[in-house]
Structure formats: structure tokens, C-alpha cells
Amino acid sequence: MDKTVPAQHKKTRNSHQQDTPENTSAQHEAEQLQKIRSALRALRDAVILIDENDCLGWWNQAAQDLLSLQKDDKGKSVFDFIIIPEFHQYYEDTTLPNDGIHIESWRDPSRYLKFELTSFGDEKLLFIYDVTRLKHLEQMRQDFVANVSHELRTPLTVMTGYLENFTDQPDMPPHWRRGFELMTQQTARMNRIVNDLLLLSRIEIEETHEVNAIDMTKLLTNIYDDAQAYNQAYKHIIHLHIDTYDGLYGSEMYLNSALSNLVINAIKYTPKGGNITISWTRTSDGCRFAVEDDGLGIAPEHIVRLTERFYRVDKGRSRATGGTGLGLAIVKHVLHQHEAQLQIESIEGEGSTFSVVFPATYVRTVTAN
Structure with missing residues (x-):
């Protein structure tokens, strides 16, 4: 019997032989990429792929409508289409937190946009949300x-x-x-x-506030004196350590309110006869204000919510001490205006340290006489 395989069967077998695992994987990846692009195209928010040269590589329909992009705009600089200085600063400053920025639309002042930038390798993904409502x-x-x-x-x-x-x-x-x-x-x-x-x-x-040169030695001395007056009923031992004459640029009224709030909180939530230390030091990146106590301490699950309005770790104790639940919310907003960061370290039963780190751009260098 003739066992010769027909030509068409040979062809079929050859094609099966070419269907290697590598080819199957590549085809699968291509299909997944196509699905991802289709999903991004369907998004109501603008998505733009930016290459290593800060040029447009790909965008979805929402981005095309928002920025009036054309097919031949591929390869052009993103800054040709988003002409806002705040965006340029956000794009270039890698030290900024990746929570985006809110900017008034340069095309329609009645609209507000949120920009979020995500880097992967040498490329970036830019998301633009309409947050007007x-x-x-x-x-x-x-x-x-x-x-x-x-x-x-x-x-x-x-x-x-x-x-x-x-x-x-x-x-x-x-x-x-x-x-x-x-x-x-x-x-x-x-x-x-x-x-x-x-x-x-x-x-x-207030988007901006009055900026003045602040004598931090004088300000902290006043805060310390006020704290000692408030401390009469608590009998704490309060220390003030000023290790630098450097001051700040900012709103003295708001900073006085914020820093005093941290000190008063330490007095309120430390059992009678405790120790509280107020310090002002120079760091490699700016200056640091800190209030350290050996009081009740705060459980970790509460720390992330402390700056929320009316949030209380112990509602009964907060009311008993006369707290409003707004003090740390005020602190957060004042520090945001001064580009400062609030850092909280605490151990239950051992005490807490509230630190404020001011960037070098807000530090006023003072040379001792």
C-alpha cells in the first residue's frame, strides 16, 4: 500500500510544527496588549504614553479630545500641548509625591483637571482627570x-x-x-x-499667604512661655532645645498656631508630671521642629487618620480635655502651605514624637554673632 502522505496533509503538519511555545506566547502577549489598548481607548479619562524624550507616543480618544491631538502629533513634545508652568514643574520634579496635581484648565477656566504621572522604565504614563464637579x-x-x-x-x-x-x-x-x-x-x-x-x-x-522672615528663636520662646502657662494644671517638665539660629520664610501667625497646637496636644495627652521636649534643629535637607513626650502614645491604626477633621483616638478623653478634633487638621493645612511634612512616631504606653520637616527653600539661614 502506498503510504505517501498527501501534500496538503504535509503542509498542515508543517504549520503545526511552526506553532512553537515561543510563537504562542508572543501571540498571547500581542492579544493582551491589544486588549489593554482597547480598554484604555474606552476610558473616559485621558491617557497618554510619553517616551524617554518627553514626546507623545500613544494616546486614547479622551486625550485626543481634551488636547485636540492629530495623528501627526505623535513624536511631538508633551509641553507643546500642556502649556501650564505648574505641570512642567510637576513633570520635572521627581521629589514630589505621586498623588498628582490639580490645575485650572488653560483652555476653559471653568474646568479643573488632575494630572497623575507614572513612570515605568524610560517611559511615562500620564493620566488626566476632569475633577470640575x-x-x-x-x-x-x-x-x-x-x-x-x-x-x-x-x-x-x-x-x-x-x-x-x-x-x-x-x-x-x-x-x-x-x-x-x-x-x-x-x-x-x-x-x-x-x-x-x-x-x-x-x-x-487662601491659595497664597503673606510670607515674612520669621525669627524661630523668638517664636519658639513665645510658644514655650505659653506652654508653661498652660502647663500649670498638668505639672509637666517642659524642655526647649534650640540648636540653630536659622529661621523660616512663611506666615508667622499660621505657623504659631500649628506648632503651638502640637505642643498643647503633648501637654493634654501626657499624664501629670510627664516630660515634654520641644526642639528646633538643622538637618541636611532643611530644618526640623519636634515635640517629644513620654505620654500615652498612639496605636498604629490611628496615626494615619489623626489629621482628619473631628477624628479622635479617644472621644471621651478628647472632650474632657477640651479638644475640638480640628487641631491636627489645621496643622496639616498650614504645613501644606509651607511645603513641610508632618511625621508621627508613637508607641502605646511610651510616648509620641511629632516632627515637622521644613524644606531648605523655606529656611532662612542666620549666622550667629
Whole structure:
């Protein structure tokens, strides 16, 4: 019998032989790449692939619509299409945190865009989100908080005045006096909340603030004196160590509020007779302010949320000490204005250290006489 294999069968077998694992893997990768590109094209947010020369390599439909890109724009510099100085600074500054930047659209001032840059190898992926609605909601929230806080000041002032007047009456029955004292305490607490809300709203709304040369030795001495006055009921031992005469450039009023807040918190949340150290030192990257205590300490799960508004580690204790839950939120916003970083180290039962690291660009070098 003739066992010759037909030509067409030979061809089929040869084609199967060419279907090697390497070819199958390459085909699979190509299919996956095509799926990824299809998914990116379907995104409502703009996505742009930027090559090692900062030129456009690929983009999806949303990016094409946002930047009015054409096919022959491939290979052109990204800075030819995004002409905002803030974006250029964000793109070039590798030290910035990778949480993006919010910028008013240069094409339509009523729109707000968020830019996020991700590097992989020599190339970059740029994501652009339209955050106009979120920006408007945030503005509405800020306006609401500011307006309500402002409206509350007048009735609280009236209530405080009358309560003080009645409490001072010598012939008031003891059981009434206790009630008026409690009302006075709660009214004072409401006043502190309103004042903190107004301060926080003002800091958030202000895109820029007055920048002055700050004598940190004088500022920290004042903070130390105020802390000693506040410390009368706690009997702590407070130390002040100033290891450099260098000062800062910034808002003295806001920095005084933020740094004082950290010191007062250390006093409040350290058991009586504790040790608190305030320090100001020069570092290789700038200057460092720190408040160290041997108090209660903070559990790790709370540390990441400490700067949230009204967040409390121990709600009962915070109210007992007169806290509003807004102090560290104010600290966070003040430090953000000064490009400073808040670092928190704490061990339960052993104490905490709150440090503020100011970059060299905000440090005012002073030579001792």
C-alpha cells in the first residue's frame, strides 16, 4: 500500500510544527496588549504614553479630545500641548509625591483637571482627570462651613455674655449655679469649635499667604512661655532645645498656631508630671521642629487618620480635655502651605514624637554673632 502522505496533509503538519511555545506566547502577549489598548481607548479619562524624550507616543480618544491631538502629533513634545508652568514643574520634579496635581484648565477656566504621572522604565504614563464637579462640591463645602461658622458667632457671643452675667450673681442658688457653669463650659467649647472651623476655612481658601522672615528663636520662646502657662494644671517638665539660629520664610501667625497646637496636644495627652521636649534643629535637607513626650502614645491604626477633621483616638478623653478634633487638621493645612511634612512616631504606653520637616527653600539661614 502506498503510504505517501498527501501534500496538503504535509503542509498542515508543517504549520503545526511552526506553532512553537515561543510563537504562542508572543501571540498571547500581542492579544493582551491589544486588549489593554482597547480598554484604555474606552476610558473616559485621558491617557497618554510619553517616551524617554518627553514626546507623545500613544494616546486614547479622551486625550485626543481634551488636547485636540492629530495623528501627526505623535513624536511631538508633551509641553507643546500642556502649556501650564505648574505641570512642567510637576513633570520635572521627581521629589514630589505621586498623588498628582490639580490645575485650572488653560483652555476653559471653568474646568479643573488632575494630572497623575507614572513612570515605568524610560517611559511615562500620564493620566488626566476632569475633577470640575469635585472641585465645585469642595468649594460648596468650604463656603457652607465658613458661612455657618460665621453665623454661629453672634448667638454664641450673646449667650456667653448672658451666662457670664447670671453666673456672677452672688445670690444665685447653688443648684442653678452648677447648671450655669456647665452651660458656660459648653458655650466656650462651641466657641472654640467655631473659631477653629473659621481658621481652617480661611487656610483652605487662601491659595497664597503673606510670607515674612520669621525669627524661630523668638517664636519658639513665645510658644514655650505659653506652654508653661498652660502647663500649670498638668505639672509637666517642659524642655526647649534650640540648636540653630536659622529661621523660616512663611506666615508667622499660621505657623504659631500649628506648632503651638502640637505642643498643647503633648501637654493634654501626657499624664501629670510627664516630660515634654520641644526642639528646633538643622538637618541636611532643611530644618526640623519636634515635640517629644513620654505620654500615652498612639496605636498604629490611628496615626494615619489623626489629621482628619473631628477624628479622635479617644472621644471621651478628647472632650474632657477640651479638644475640638480640628487641631491636627489645621496643622496639616498650614504645613501644606509651607511645603513641610508632618511625621508621627508613637508607641502605646511610651510616648509620641511629632516632627515637622521644613524644606531648605523655606529656611532662612542666620549666622550667629
